[in-house]
Amino acid sequence: DQQVKQNSPSLSVQEGRISILNCDYTNSMFDYFLWYKKYPAEGPTFLISISSIKDKNEDGRFTVFLNKSAKHLSLHIVPSQPGDSAVYFCAAGGAAGNKLTFGGGTRVLVKP
Amino acid sequence: NAGVTQTPKFQVLKTGQSMTLQCAQDMNHEYMSWYRQDPGMGLRLIHYSVGAGITDQGEVPNGYNVSRSTTEDFPLRLLSAAPSQTSVYFCASSSFSDRGLNGYTFGSGTRLTVV
Numbered sequence: 549d550q551q552v553k554q555n556s557p558s559l560s561v562q563e564g565r566i567s568i569l570n571c572d573y574t575n576s577m578f579d580y581f582l583w584y585k586k587y588p589a590e591g592p593t594f595l596i597s598i599s600s601i602k603d604k605n606e607d608g609r610f611t612v613f614l615n616k617s618a619k620h621l622s623l624h625i626v627p628s629q630p631g632d633s634a635v636y637f638c639a640a641g642g643a644a645g646n647k648l649t650f651g652g653g654t655r656v657l658v659k660p
Numbered sequence: 661n662a663g664v665t666q667t668p669k670f671q672v673l674k675t676g677q678s679m680t681l682q683c684a685q686d687m688n689h690e691y692m693s694w695y696r697q698d699p700g701m702g703l704r705l706i707h708y709s710v711g712a713g714i715t716d717q718g719e720v721p722n723g724y725n726v727s728r729s730t731t732e733d734f735p736l737r738l739l740s741a742a743p744s745q746t747s748v749y750f751c752a753s754s755s756f757s758d759r760g761l762n763g764y765t766f767g768s769g770t771r772l773t774v775v
Contacts, residue, residue: 557700582763591664591750592703594763637702646691646710646754647718648764650703 554651571638579642666767683751692734
């Protein structure tokens with residue numbers, strides 16, 4: 549039973565346009581959410597997070613939106629750049645200490 | 661550079677062999693964990709530790725052992741390797757003080773193939 553799901557395995561977007569990545573969760577005990585970016589042959593790197601008491605958090609080109617009633621979060625990347633091509637994982641935590649539960653990942657390809 | 665160091669980067673094992681994946685961090689993080697990454701499955705938690713001498717099971721612990729004798733080190737032991745353990749393994753650490761919102765620090769991974 550996947551508690552965190554990313555239903556789109558891949559996404560292709562033109563450079564300069566917006567990338568929107570989606571994530572759904574089932575456990576209402578999660579109280580914070582994160583996005584990680586992963587390049588091939590590297591470990592995931594932390595991108596942005598949001599607490600469940602907020603509905604939006606912005607950091608430069610990256611914005612995360614949280615809809616608690618729908619148990620849904622999304623990551624917006626504006627404008628998309630070729631260097632953003634990577635696999636993006638959403639993760640949720642807070643249900644049990646520092647443990648994070650990850651989604652299956654979305655591979656983003658930004659075309660020049 | 662401060663961070664999480666994993667060794668080896670690549671390993672090929674024969675079915676039934678045992679080995680230890682090493683993980684060390686120099687950030688004095690209390691929390692350490694091991695994940696495996698498989699296509700379409702994301703990152704699944706194998707074992708974790710909240711401090712020296714304390715370990716617990718994650719989502720997929722079978723076939724793996726861990727120990728945490730120091731704050732810095734958190735090795736993962738494969739007892740008798742099976743082809744189903746072919747995967748990429750990541751070690752991660754975090755501090756309790758920045759608990760969730762600043763994320764984990766991950767190592768660069770160990771790619772394991774069991775033949």
